Amino acid sequence: MKRIIFIIAILFFTSVLYAQKDTTFYRHEVKASCSDAFMASLFWDWVNDADGFFYVNVAVSYLYRPVKWFWVGGNLINYIGNRIDYHWRVYDPNGNYRDYSKSKLKYCGVIAPEIRFSYYNRKNAILYSSLSGGIGLVNGYESKYHKYPKIVPYFHITYFGFSCNFGENKNIFLGGELGSGFKGFINFHGGYRF
Numbered sequence: 305m306k307r308i309i310f311i312i313a314i315l316f317f318t319s320v321l322y323a324q325k326d327t328t329f330y331r332h333e334v335k336a337s338c339s340d341a342f343m344a345s346l347f348w349d350w351v352n353d354a355d356g357f358f359y360v361n362v363a364v365s366y367l368y369r370p371v372k373w374f375w376v377g378g379n380l381i382n383y384i385g386n387r388i389d390y391h392w393r394v395y396d397p398n399g400n401y402r403d404y405s406k407s408k409l410k411y412c413g414v415i416a417p418e419i420r421f422s423y424y425n426r427k428n429a430i431l432y433s434s435l436s437g438g439i440g441l442v443n444g445y446e447s448k449y450h451k452y453p454k455i456v457p458y459f460h461i462t463y464f465g466f467s468c469n470f471g472e473n474k475n476i477f478l479g480g481e482l483g484s485g486f487k488g489f490i491n492f493h494g495g496y497r498f
Contacts, residue, residue, distance in 0.1 A: 329425065330475055333367040333375070335495025339481075340488035341383050360384055361487065365495075367420060375420035379436060381458075381487070383412040414440035414458045414486065420465075427474050434462040440486070460485025467493075 341361045361384070367377030395401045416438030424431035442454040460483060467479030475498060481491040 329369065329372050330497035331369045333365075333369065333377070333495060333497045335365050335367075335477075335493045337363045337365065337481075337487075337491050337493035339363075339491035341486070363487070365418065365493075367418065372425050373422050375418075375422065375432075375434075377418055377420075379414070379416045379418055379438075381414040381416065381440075383414070383440075383486075412440045412442045412456070414438055416458050416460070420462075428469055430467045430469070430477075430479075432462070432465045432467075434465060434481075434483075436460045436485075436487075458486050460487045462487075462491075465491075469497075 339361055361381055363379050363381040365377060365379045367375040369375045393401050393403050416436045418434055418436035420432050420434035422430050422432035437457075437459045440456045440458050442456055443452050462481045462483035465479065465481040465483075467477040470476045470478070476494075476496055478492075478494045480493070481487070482489065483491065
């Protein structure tokens, strides 16, 4: 049994080294992304005891790559959507009622450092996972119970991300991410490496 585990470990490390074999890589990456903001919606609804959710987030990122498999950088993220802050019900003398709600467009800007580990680096494609965390500044409708602006924590883990490289030098890319946290479950991005 020990021999089988040892052989599997050697094959795994050999395949990882082979996946990193491509010698040319770009050290800088700039990208723009857009995604659902489902996890952020759940968190802010829970913290603020409110209904409704943020619909989308857009982000701009810069990453630096000191070695082929490790990236470090940061994100600027802006959440945009409609949020209901409170509702109430008014009854007439006959027992009928009408529901009312007060809502306003709300925004949240996030600054979040990020680290990324790529485990497949080829000329045409890169596969990776990442982790980011930071703080966000929320702006919204002030009520008796909620005062703005608020500072909220931010956390996101990308389980699986990929980018397909295009262009003559393979430095233009499109891709996507599957993760959980404030960036949402599904994220689509495009960018440029130099």
